[in-house]
Amino acid sequence: MITLHGFAASNYYNLVKHVLLHKEIPFQENLVYPSSDELLAVSPVGKVPAITMPDGFDLSESSVICDFIEESYPYTPLYPSDAKERATIRQIMKIAELYFELPSRRLIPFTFSGTPVPKPIAIEVRQVLERGIIALNSLSQFSPWIAGEQFTMADIYVYYVNTIVSSFAVKQLEWDIMAQISGMTEWNKTMRDSDIAKQVDVGRLTNMPEFMQYVQAQIKAVHTK
Template identity: 70%
Template sequence: MITLHGFAASNYYNIVKHALLYKGIPFQEDLLYAGSDDLLTVSPVGKVPAITMPDGFNLSESNVICDFLEETYPEKPLYPTDAAERATVRQIMKIAELYFELPSRRLIPYVFSGTQAPNAVKEEVRQVLGRGIIAMNRLCQFSPWIAGEQFTMADIYVHHVNTIVNAFGSTQLEWDVLAEVDGMKEWNKAMSKTDIAKSVQADSQANMPEFMQHVKALIQAANAK
């Protein structure tokens, strides 16, 4: 059985977990937080998520894991058979990561510390998010799924990216970023109502108090140095 290493409060962890559940692949979860010595034994840089296959093969990085799962377990495919359509799915995922998720992550330290990000940081984040909004408006179809008629990895990936955009971007910037992409809020709401998404979100919320205690302990340790 596959072992999924990481913690449920992580959106990257939940991308892989969602894919595993959608494909019906048996797996077990191993609670590990980023940077732990145990995680370093299965992830080269100690990042979440990582998986261990039944034969002992370890793999990290969410998009790499998802591609590996698709190739290893082709049942219930999450990528189109057409090469151009498959590339479009990956393009949506990459743009969501670079222009939605990563800039929003710059605001995490301020959210966790209960402070407001400096205006210069907010403006930089706004500019990058703005580029993402333009690109996503051009690429996303929402007919009914993000890349067209087929449910794909992009639906899973962007839905969990949006948890970061909503939690950190919107609160710090007072900006409903998803509303800027025509059809995205309605699609995101529909995604959140699927059985798998509800299950993943419930696990994420249950893990959040312990995760926040972990973050608090890290901050205290850093301040003590």
């Protein structure tokens, strides 16, 4: 059976979990936090998530894991068969990662420490998000899925990216980023209402108190250094 390593408060962990559930691939969860020796043994940069295959093969990096799962379990396909259409799916995922997820993540430390975001960082983050908005407006179709008629990996990936955008960028910048992309708010709601997303969210909520304790311990460790 596949082992999914990480913690359920992580959106990266949850997007891989969503893919496994969508494809009905049996897996077990191994609760582990970043930079522990246990995680480093399966994830070279000590980040969540990682998977271990039944034959012992370890893999990290969420989008790489997604592609590997798709190639290893091609049924219930999450990519179109046409190469150009497949590339567009990956383009949407990459843009969401670089121009939505990563700038939003820069605001996480300020949220967790309760300190205001310095203006230059807020300006820079906003500029990167603006590029993401233009690109996702241009590439997204929401008819009904993000890239058209077929439900794809991009639907799962962008949905979990958006959980970070909503939790950090939307709140810290007081800016309704989803509303800037035509059709995204409604699509996001459809994704959130799916049985699998609800199941994944139960895991997130269950892990959250323990994860917050982990975060507080990390902050304390930095201050006592």
